[in-house]
Amino acid sequence: xxxxxxxxxxxxxxxxxxxxxxxxxxxxxxxxxxxxxxxxxxxxxxxxxxxxxxxxxxxxxxxxxxxxxxxxxxxxxxxxxxxxxxxxxxxxxxxxxxxxxxxxxxxxxxxxxxxxxxxxxxxxxxxxxxxxxxxxxxxxxxxxxxxxxxxxxxxxxxxxxxxxxxxxxxxxxxxxxxxxxxxxxxxxxxxxxxxxxxxxxxxxxxxxxxxxxxxxxxxxxxxxxxxxxxxxxxxxxxxxxxxxxxxxxxxxxxxxxxxxxxxxxxxxxxxxxxxxxxxxxxxxxxxxxxxxxxxxxxxxxxxxxxxxxxxxxxxxxxxxxxxxxxxxxxxxxxxxxxxxxxxxxxxxxxxxxxxxxxxxxxxxxxxxxxxxxxxxxxxxxxxxxxxxxxxxxxxxxx
Numbered sequence: 001x002x003x004x005x006x007x008x009x010x011x012x013x014x015x016x017x018x019x020x021x022x023x024x025x026x027x028x029x030x031x032x033x034x035x036x037x038x039x040x041x042x043x044x045x046x047x048x049x050x051x052x053x054x055x056x057x058x059x060x061x062x063x064x065x066x067x068x069x070x071x072x073x074x075x076x077x078x079x080x081x082x083x084x085x086x087x088x089x090x091x092x093x094x095x096x097x098x099x100x101x102x103x104x105x106x107x108x109x110x111x112x113x114x115x116x117x118x119x120x121x122x123x124x125x126x127x128x129x130x131x132x133x134x135x136x137x138x139x140x141x142x143x144x145x146x147x148x149x150x151x152x153x154x155x156x157x158x159x160x161x162x163x164x165x166x167x168x169x170x171x172x173x174x175x176x177x178x179x180x181x182x183x184x185x186x187x188x189x190x191x192x193x194x195x196x197x198x199x200x201x202x203x204x205x206x207x208x209x210x211x212x213x214x215x216x217x218x219x220x221x222x223x224x225x226x227x228x229x230x231x232x233x234x235x236x237x238x239x240x241x242x243x244x245x246x247x248x249x250x251x252x253x254x255x256x257x258x259x260x261x262x263x264x265x266x267x268x269x270x271x272x273x274x275x276x277x278x279x280x281x282x283x284x285x286x287x288x289x290x291x292x293x294x295x296x297x298x299x300x301x302x303x304x305x306x307x308x309x310x311x312x313x314x315x316x317x318x319x320x321x322x323x324x325x326x327x328x329x330x331x332x333x334x335x336x337x338x339x340x341x342x343x344x345x346x347x348x349x350x351x352x353x354x355x356x357x358x359x360x361x362x363x364x365x366x367x368x369x370x371x372x373x374x375x376x377x378x379x380x381x382x383x384x385x386x387x388x389x390x391x392x393x394x395x396x397x398x
Contacts, residue, residue, distance in 0.1 A: 020066025191379030
């Protein structure tokens with residue numbers, strides 16, 4: 001793929017000055033926890049952190065980022081109570097980070113606030129919880145995460161939870177249980193976006209059927225292009241279009257390159273044989289690093305990512321695509337997308353394919369803002385007709 005011409009580069013820069021690029025998923029909070037115990041003196045994002053991570057303020061600016069969903073991820077194999085506590089610590093870290101770097105970052109809870117923070121010259125900062133383990137099967141806990149600023153929840157991470165099946169675990173529920181459906185309904189009622197990244201295809205279908213509001217995929221791509229279970233099948237993309245939701249195409253090599261996905265599948269089998277649980281995020285990541293020294297992993301490219309965006313447009317449509325890089329959530333990124341400074345390379349490649357400025361503005365962030373506003377509107381309507389759900393998993397699932 002040819003590099004973008006200076007004219008294309010200027011065009012993308014001008015577009016991102018006017019339209020906020022909204023990335024759906026960045027794992028800097030967990031990186032800060034693991035690397036520095038949340039001590040931003042030790043991991044100061046106002047300095048150049050090249051070589052220590054994918055994200056710092058200068059590179060966010062270079063990448064034209066106007067808004068970022070910071071993931072408040074915690075591993076899905078933590079005991080339930082500890083998962084909630086760790087999620088609260090992650091949320092606190094984001095609030096502390098935004099306060100510390102307040103000249104560059106501003107907290108946003110609504111689409112209007114995203115636009116106000118962007119207009120002020122800062123990067124709008126939103127929160128997304130990555131996995132139902134973060135609520136310990138409690139709708140009250142879900143509501144409290146919303147109060148603390150969480151605006152989407154991924155229904156699962158790498159493991160099933162008591163009410164939803166994960167894409168990377170053995171099916172246990174056939175998608176969502178009755179309580180899982182109630183979680184989706186309560187998310188609709190409070191105005192929290194339902195995120196279908198990481199969930200099984202059956203969970204995707206069940207959640208789309210249950211949701212009265214548009215849903216999102218915060219960092220997923222197209223199964224037809226790369227057959228990772230983390231990607232969305234075409235029938236789901238068609239339903240997502242009808243739901244008026246958005247899929248935020250990711251840059252994760254294992255989800256965008258078939259060769260990388262195959263290497264990961266082989267590594268998964270090898271890990272199991274060696275007594276390592278592939279669903280253990282920390283252990284499996286370490287295992288893959290060691291294995292790659294003996295069996296080098298294939299390299300994904302910008303062209304691989306572009307192929308997904310082209311397919312997502314063909315199936316779901318231009319109004320249903322966004323960007324979810326998953327920076328600081330993976331060790332390797334595709335060539336050409338090494339860190340958060342490189343979003344213009346993706347948009348430039350799409351521009352070179354003939355995508356219009358209107359198309360690119362939708363992909364960069366306008367589609368996500370529309371979904372946020374639709375979710376907010378559904379919540380206002382539903383709160384007029386029903387109050388907080390008091391259902392419990394014991395009552396609904398037995």
